[in-house]
Amino acid sequence: MSDEAAALDRINQYRAQVGVPPATMHPALKASAAAHAAYYVQNAPVSGSIHDEIEGKPGFSGKDFFARAARFGYSNSQSTNENIDTIADPVAAVDRLMATLNHRIPMLDPAYPDMGIASSEAGGRNPITVLDFGMPAWKDSFQPQFISWPPDNGTNFFRSYRGEGPDLFRKAGLSPIYPIGCPITLTYRGSGKINFDTNAMSLTDAAGRAVDCLKLAVDEKLFWTARNTGVLAAVQPLAPGSTYTVSFSYSLNGGPPQLRSWKFSTGSGIAAGDSVMAAKAKVALAKPGPNLAKADPAVITRWQESDGPVAAGAIRRSWLYGADVFDSRAEAYIEGAGGNRTVYYFDKGRLEINNPAADRKSQWFVSSGLLVRELVSGNLQLGDGKFEGRGPAQVPVAGDPGPINLTAPTYASFSGLASLNNDHRAPDRTGQAVSESLSKEGAVINLPTPPTSVTFAYYDKTLGHNVPDVLLNWMKALPGDWVATFGLPLSEAYWMQVKLGGNDKMLLCQIFERRSLTFTPGNAPEWQVEAGNTGRHYFTWRYGG
Numbered sequence: 001m002s003d004e005a006a007a008l009d010r011i012n013q014y015r016a017q018v019g020v021p022p023a024t025m026h027p028a029l030k031a032s033a034a035a036h037a038a039y040y041v042q043n044a045p046v047s048g049s050i051h052d053e054i055e056g057k058p059g060f061s062g063k064d065f066f067a068r069a070a071r072f073g074y075s076n077s078q079s080t081n082e083n084i085d086t087i088a089d090p091v092a093a094v095d096r097l098m099a100t101l102n103h104r105i106p107m108l109d110p111a112y113p114d115m116g117i118a119s120s121e122a123g124g125r126n127p128i129t130v131l132d133f134g135m136p137a138w139k140d141s142f143q144p145q146f147i148s149w150p151p152d153n154g155t156n157f158f159r160s161y162r163g164e165g166p167d168l169f170r171k172a173g174l175s176p177i178y179p180i181g182c183p184i185t186l187t188y189r190g191s192g193k194i195n196f197d198t199n200a201m202s203l204t205d206a207a208g209r210a211v212d213c214l215k216l217a218v219d220e221k222l223f224w225t226a227r228n229t230g231v232l233a234a235v236q237p238l239a240p241g242s243t244y245t246v247s248f249s250y251s252l253n254g255g256p257p258q259l260r261s262w263k264f265s266t267g268s269g270i271a272a273g274d275s276v277m278a279a280k281a282k283v284a285l286a287k288p289g290p291n292l293a294k295a296d297p298a299v300i301t302r303w304q305e306s307d308g309p310v311a312a313g314a315i316r317r318s319w320l321y322g323a324d325v326f327d328s329r330a331e332a333y334i335e336g337a338g339g340n341r342t343v344y345y346f347d348k349g350r351l352e353i354n355n356p357a358a359d360r361k362s363q364w365f366v367s368s369g370l371l372v373r374e375l376v377s378g379n380l381q382l383g384d385g386k387f388e389g390r391g392p393a394q395v396p397v398a399g400d401p402g403p404i405n406l407t408a409p410t411y412a413s414f415s416g417l418a419s420l421n422n423d424h425r426a427p428d429r430t431g432q433a434v435s436e437s438l439s440k441e442g443a444v445i446n447l448p449t450p451p452t453s454v455t456f457a458y459y460d461k462t463l464g465h466n467v468p469d470v471l472l473n474w475m476k477a478l479p480g481d482w483v484a485t486f487g488l489p490l491s492e493a494y495w496m497q498v499k500l501g502g503n504d505k506m507l508l509c510q511i512f513e514r515r516s517l518t519f520t521p522g523n524a525p526e527w528q529v530e531a532g533n534t535g536r537h538y539f540t541w542r543y544g545g
Contacts, residue, residue, distance in 0.1 A: 029116025165361020487513025
C-alpha cells in the first residue's frame with residue numbers, strides 16, 4: 001500500500017468512528033495535489049498562502065486549489081478544499097491535522113467523498129503533504145447531519161492544541177494562551193440553520209467538576225470550512241488518562257433548545273493522545289522553561305514541536321534549540337517593526353520575529369537566524385543590506401569553550417572555505433567517503449584512515465556542498481524542513497580535533513547558514529549527532545562575555 005493510500009485509509013478510520021461514509025481517491029484531485037506538492041518543493045519558501053501558486057514560477061499549475069482542480073478535470077472544482085502539512089509523511093500528516101480544529105473538519109466532512117493526497121520532498125528539504133477534498137455535486141445537507149469529535153465513548157483523544165492558521169479563537173475575539181486543550185467540536189451538516197448557545201456549553205471531568213473552557217460558535221462568515229460548528233476547548237491541556245463529559249446546546253431553524261452530550265477519554269502516559277509533532281508517534285509536549293514561557297506563542301510552539309518531546313522524555317536525541325531561552329531582546333534591524341526585531345537566544349540558535357503583525361500561519365513568521373554566516377564572515381547584519389564589520393569569530397565551532405579548547409577550529413577557520421558569495425564550491429561527491437580534516441589555521445588535510453566510515457549522501461546545488469549521511473538522516477528525522485532550521489550547507493564536512501569535556505576528541509563537523517552540526521562516533525547512538533552551541537557562540541561574539 002502506498003503512503004497516500006495508507007493516509008486515505010487512516011482518514012476513513014477516523015470517518016468510520018463518527019458514522020461518516022468512506023472517501024475515495026479521485027484521480028483529478030490526486031493529480032491536483034501532486035502538482036501543488038511538486039510546485040512547493042521547487043519554490044519553497046513561498047510568500048503568501050502556502051495554498052497559492054504564482055504564475056511563471058517553476059511547476060505552476062493553478063493559482064489556487066479551485067483552479068488546480070479545474071485544470072486536472074474535477075467537474076465541481078468550485079466546491080473543493082485543501083489541507084497542507086509541512087511533512088512528507090501522509091499518514092503522520094493526517095494524524096497531526098486531526099489534532100487541530102479547522103483542518104480536522106474537512107477530513108470528517110460527509111460533504112467531501114472525493115479526495116486526492118500527495119506528498120513530496122527533495123533530499124529531505126521542503127517536505128509537504130497535500131490533501132485535496134471535493135464535493136462532486138453541490139448539496140445543502142448531508143448524512144450524518146451531526147459529526148462530533150471526539151466520538152461518543154472515544155478513547156485516546158488528543159490532549160493539546162497549539163493553534164493554527166487561521167486562528168478561529170482570535171478571529172472571534174478570544175485570547176487563548178497556547179497550548180490549550182484540543183478543541184472538541186460538534187458540526188452540523190443538515191438542512192436549515194443551527195444556533196449554538198455557547199453559554200450552555202460545558203465540559204466536566206470524571207468528578208463532575210466544570211472545566212474552564214473557551215467557547216465558540218463558528219458560522220460561515222467566521223470561517224466557511226468550519227461553518228455550523230460549536231467548539232469547546234479547555235484553557236489548559238486535558239489531563240492524561242481521564243474521562244470527560246461534554247454538552248452542546250443548540251436550536252435548529254429557530255426551534256426549541258436541544259442538548260447533545262457524550263463522554264470521551266484521553267490517553268494515559270507520556271506518549272498517549274498528544275500527537276502534534278512526532279512524525280509517526282504521539283508524544284507529549286513539555287512545559288516550556290520559565291524564560292521561554294514569556295515568549296511569543298509562536299516561538300513556544302516552534303520549541304514544543306521540536307524539543308518538547310525531548311524535554312518530556314518521549315524521544316532520546318540531542319537538543320535542537322535547548323532547554324530554555326537564555327536571553328531575549330529587541331535587536332536593531334532596519335526592516336523590522338519599528339526598526340527592531342524580537343529575538344530569542346537558545347544554546348543552539350536564535351529565533352526571530354521580524355514583523356509581529358505578519359501572517360502567523362506562514363512558516364517564516366518565526367525564522368531561524370543566519371548566525372553562522374555572520375560568525376564566519378565577521379559581518380554583523382543590521383538590515384537586509386546593512387552590515388557592521390566585526391571580524392570572523394575566533395570561537396571554537398565544536399567542543400569546549402575557547403580558553404580550554406585552544407587548538408580547535410573556529411568559525412574564522414572556515415573563512416577561506418565557506419560559500420559566503422557563491423564561491424568555494426565543491427564537486428558532487430555523493431557516495432564518496434568523508435575523509436578530510438580541518439585545522440584551526442584553516443588547512444584541509446586528507447586522512448588516509450578516517451575515524452569511522454561516513455559517506456556523502458546529498459549534494460546541494462545552490463551553494464555547491466555535500467552533506468554526509470549521518471547528518472542528513474538526523475535532520476530529516478526532525479519535524480519540518482531542515483533547511484528552514486539549519487540553512488544551506490556553507491562548507492564541506494570536516495573531521496577535526498577538539499577538546500570535549502576536557503578530553504581530546506576527533507569528531508565530524510559541518511557548518512550551515514544558520515547552525516552547525518557535529519557527529520562524534522564514540523558517543524552513544526542517540527547522542528552521536530548534535531547541534532552546535534551556535535546561539536551561545538554568536539551571543540559571545542556579538543555581546544562579549
